[in-house]
Structures are given as structure tokens and as C-alpha cells.
Amino acid sequence: MTTPTMAMKVLRAPRVRRSSTTFLISAVFLGVVTLAAIFAPLIAPYPPNQVDLLNIQAGPSPAHWLGTDALGRDTLSRMMFGARTALLAPLLVVVFSTIVGILLGLLAGWRGGWIDSVLGRIFDVIFAFPALLLAIMAVALFGKGLVAPVVAMSIAYAPFVARLTRSLIASERSRPYVAAYRVQGFGGGFIALRRVLPNVMPIVGAQSTLNFGYVLAELAALSFLGLGVQAPTADWGAMVNEAQAGLIGGYFLPALVPAVAIVLVVVAVNVIGEELSDRIGGEIPA
Template sequence: MTATTLTPAAPARRRGIHRRLGTGGTISALILTFVVLVAVLGPLLVGPQANQLNLSDAYAAPSSQYWLGQDSSGRDIFGRLVLGARTSLIGPITVVLIATLLGTVLALTAVWFRGWVDGLIVRVLDAIFAFPGLLLAILATALFGAGLSAAVVALAIAYTPYIARIIRSAALQERNLPYIAALQVQGVRGLWVCLRHLLPNISSHILANGTLAFGLVLIDLSGLSFIGLGVQPPTPDWGAMVGDGMPGIFQAYPAESLAAGAAIVVTVAAASILGDRLIESAEDAS
């Protein structure tokens, strides 16, 4: 009887999620899904020949073989744009995963123990939050050398307070609900309560703010690659492609910078819109 009661409710719940996201949120989710698929299947779609140099065809016009033309080194702009999707997404996803893991652990620890533990964690997070993430990433690359690894670690540390403070706020509201006290009275261990009950009930807030943070991190890492401190050549990356294509703009060949810049703008906009819709949905649910 229980299974019969729950089964018809599932489609309605899925439709409700679609309604809460709205048209903008749904389109944004489809765009991000498409970008992820391109990143995963990119090498199979274009192959390694997209990075081959052909200086005799520098700034060649678009053709049936090179849809967006060729860059200053004669490389396929479209092929590098596709290959660059993987590099451009790996960094932000890694930053968000690390920052979300650290932020969630710190937030739940602060909310559960409260008192001086909560105060200490909040003050540490505030101190880290005072440093701009991009500046911290630039300092990290200056100390440990240009590349993606140092920037990812620095940005993960910088974004941890941003995510932790939001998760702490949501977890604090959940912590004060009567069912938490009832579980404590029953003798259920705090770790089990956090993992089995508290964490699942704030998962929508974690997902929403992680999605929103992804777009911000993508901008930061693209900016680092643009100035030569992020992904290093010849590895294709959207931010680096915008920088590499700058000389072509002054020679009336803006295709590389425009294509890579458009990819960044569309992806960041989709992540921001979807993140906003998920935040609104999480707030309505709570």
C-alpha cells in the first residue's frame, strides 16, 4: 500500500522542479549539459590535429574544414575551442568540489557544536574571506609557478568561506527544528544526525550555491589564463584563447577572441541563471 501511494507522486514532484526552475533555468541547465558533453567528447569530435601548427595559413578565413578559421599560428580555432572546453571546466569544477567539501565540513561542525567552536570557525572564515580570491590565486602562481594546480588550490581556499557561510546559515535553521532535538533525546550520534538527516535536508542549498560559485570561479581562472598565469600553452583554454587572439583583433581577425569570449560568457551566464533559480527553489522549499 505504501509503494502504491508514493509511486504516483514522483512525476508530480519532477514537474514541480521543472516549474520552479522556469524557462530560463531549464535552458541554462541544457546549455551547461551541452558544454559538459562537449568537454567530455571533445577529443573524439575534433582530434589532436586542432593543435597542429601551420604558419603558412595564419589568420585563414573560415572554410568547410575550419569553421571559425585559423589563428595566428594556423591552428583550427573551432577545434581548439572544443578541446579547450575540458580544460576550462576542470579547474572550476575542482575548485567548487574542494571548497564545497571543506565549507560543508566546517559549517556542520560549527552548527553542531556551537559555542566557542562556532565562534572560532566563523572568525577564521571571515579572515580568509577578507582576501580577494583572484589576488590569492595570483600570489600562489607567483610563489609556485604559473599553471592550473596552484591557482585551483588558492581559489578553493578563497571560496571556502563564501560557501561555508551560506551552508552554515541553512544548516543553522535546520539544526533548530524539533526533529533534531528528538533524535538527540533518542541517543542518536551527532555524526549520524548530520550525515543522515541534516546534510540531505540542506543539499539543495549546497547544489544551488555550488552552481553559482562555478560561474565565478570560471571567470577567475579564465582571467588568470588570459594574463598567462593559468593554463600554459600549447594546451587550449578559453581564457588563454581570448588573450592569444588579442593581436588578431587589431589586424581585423577577431574570431579567436570572440569565439572563446562568447563561450565563457554563455557558460557563466547559464551557471548564474541556473544558480539563481536553484537558490529561489531551495528558499521556497524551506
């Protein structure tokens, strides 16, 4: 009954579509880090665990661009190998939590009713536990290493994705195009999985990208606490931990390099995630 009028749309100043410089820098930075991680065995100047006791706590030099640590191991090489666990583990968490979250969110949002209520309460319970606490509990139960924390963090992060998916699906479900599919004779499963889900995926994807940053920081914290990646394997969080002792002696570099790397990657991921969600135009609940 209402006549759509262009006037309201026009009043908003047209937005200039342009990738921001920070977005490009972040993307390039993440690309470089990822490539370094993938090709670490080929491009790293030294094996990550090669001890050189004659060259401990060395400053930057042509031989060791980022210096060496307390055991004389090359920091740059360890950073490259460390990036593999630092990036791969959060990636696994994001993939698992997204898959589980989407499935549960779809179920809750599409079916509604008691399924929605029960799942909602379960999510609330999981929300009550900080992800890091869940991960530490998992380590306590199943032993140190990356497997238990990755599983625990996947469980902890799935409700974020699920709750977002649920609300998106629920609002999408009441739209006329879904009714139109029903009238055409399409089955509920087809409409939900093949038609509605792809329409909400961009927003869910942006949320998952943001999650990646948080998970990376939390897993690094876990390794720093000595509960994640175990020595002598190179990992950014573990490297900060190992370099603690050196800090008292005034050797900042071995701790500073991985710490800065963690911060930069998290910031870069957040920049990209927010830019993506801006472009999609969806609101990402915190």
C-alpha cells in the same frame, strides 16, 4: 497554542510549476559544451595544436567553421579542447570548496561556541582577500600552471559554502525534529551527518552551482593573464590572451569566440543555479 490556518497560504497565488525556457536552453547549452569537452579527441576536426601556416587568421569556412588563429590552428578544435580545462578546473574548485566548506560549516554550526567564533574569524580573514589575488599569490609562490590556482581558489571559495552551511545548520539545529531525534536516543554525529546535513544540502548545492560560474570566469582571467594554463595548451582564457595581437590587425574572431563562450557558460550556470535555488525556496546570500 496557535491553530494553523490555511488562509494565509491560500492568499499567495499558487505558483505554476514549469521549467522556464531560459533554464532549458541553459541546460542544453551546458550539456553540449560538456559533451564536446569530453569527446573532443573523437569529434574535433583537427588536433588542437596543429599549425597550418598557409591558413592563418582565416575566416569561417567549411574547413574551419570558426576560422583559424595567428598560427593557423583551428579555432573550433581549440575551443573543444579548451573547454576541458575551462570546465574541469572550476569543477575541481567547486568540489573541493564544497567539501571543505560543508565540513567546516557543519562543525561551526553544530558545535557552536568557541569553535564557531574561531572559524568565523578565520572566514572573515579569507573573505578579505579577493579570490583572484589569492590565486595570483599562489602562482607567485608555487609557479605557473593550474594546480596552484585551483588549490588557492578552493581555499578562497570554501568560506562562502561554510558560512551558508553554518547558518543553515544552526537554524536547523534548533528545530523540534532534531530534539525528537535526541529524545529517541540518536547520537549527535548521526543526527548531524545523516539527518540534518542532507536536509540543507539542496541549498548548499545551489550555492555551489553559482560558485562554478564565478570560478570559471576568474580562472579564465588567470589564464588570460598568462598565469594559468600555459601555451600551447588550449584554454579559453589563454586563447583570448594569444589572440590579443590579432585584434589590432582586425582579426576579432579568435578572441571573440572564446570570450563569448566564457560569457555564455557563466550566464548559463547562473541561470541554472538561480532556478535551482528558486525551486528549493532557499535564500542564497550573495
